[in-house]
Amino acid sequence: MARRLQFQPVQPVRAYERIVQQIEDAILRGDLRPGQRLPSERDLVQQFSVSRSSVREALRVLQSNGMVRSRAGDPAGPEVLPFSPATLQKSMTTLARVSELSLAELIQFRMLLDSSANLLAARLRTEEQLAEMDAAMAVMRAATDDYEEFSRADVAFHDAVARASGNRLVQVCNQVVRSVVLTLIEDKIARAADRTAQMAESIAHHAEVLDAVRISDGPAAARLARQTLYDYYAGYVTEQEREFLRTLIDTD
Structure with missing residues (x-):
């Protein structure tokens, strides 16, 4: 039957x-x-x-x-209307806020995106795009007493790297995920004990990435992105979630 x-x-x-x-x-x-x-x-x-x-x-x-x-x-x-990254950002923010996506998942996704963007940028960047990254770094170094200006220059640096990747989907997703993550933890960042030290450390990390992109060392640029993001965000998640993020650190 x-x-x-x-x-x-x-x-x-x-x-x-x-x-x-x-x-x-x-x-x-x-x-x-x-x-x-x-x-x-x-x-x-x-x-x-x-x-x-x-x-x-x-x-x-x-x-x-x-x-x-x-x-x-x-x-x-x-x-x-034309497609806007704001639409995707709204959907991902909603998913994250109703616990469909955890902060650790978003951070891990950004680690994947940034490392891929850095890898591609190191191999495909033009001299003009390299100059954009240099300009953003110069503003960051000059803005250590102005957190808002520093943050805008930081975003400009990452946007320049994403554009240099030559992949528009990487650009859109990078922008959206970065914004969603920062939205979820902006209050914690605002209460950071020592912003000056945090900005100095960020400048050092960005300089290392820029050097790797300049000499076309894609694997190094990708590895730096994963490590830098882990170092910055690990304190905002649980120890179990940190283990989840560490799976991307030693991948080379």
């Missing part, structure tokens, strides 16, 4: 979810491009054969997801 199949209960799909799915699919296929307009609310009601409230709920979801911009009463219809 054949084994009886076990099926799972299904959830009813609301009309607005179908609308969201169709519009998202059209954007992903390229049928709708950034800057183009969706039909007006009235036309959408007619095309989908649904109530006005269903269309409005769908547009609220799409706007919340950063896919369209909708203004009440706009006769031109909702505008399709």
Whole structure:
């Protein structure tokens, strides 16, 4: 006798979810491009054969997801938006805050991203990109009495390295993960006992990375990224999680 199949209960799909799915699919296929307009609310009601409230709920979801911009009463219809790293950042921050992603997982992912970016940058960087890194380092050295200026220069350095990697996805993910991690621990950083010593140590680490990138030593640049991030963030996680992060330290 054949084994009886076990099926799972299904959830009813609301009309607005179908609308969201169709519009998202059209954007992903390229049928709708950034800057183009969706039909007006009235036309959408007619095309989908649904109530006005269903269309409005769908547009609220799409706007919340950063896919369209909708203004009440706009006769031109909702505008399709270009992809923004802010959308990914919002989703990852939400995941982290509801404990779907731990801080240790985010830090480990950043260790992977930064080390890959450094490796690629060391092999692919141009003289102009190297000059950008030098300029960011100069600002960091001059801004040890201005934490905000120092932080902006620090970000500029990492952005220059990410651009030198030649991989746009690395750039986007690097920017997003860095922002999410800092958002989660910004209060702890603000209470750091000795920012001056922290900035001096950061300058030394960045200088080592820059030297490795300058001489095209990719493995060294990658190793430095992992070690530096571990040294900086290990104090914000538990000992068990530190062991999790240490798995990336001795990989060469």
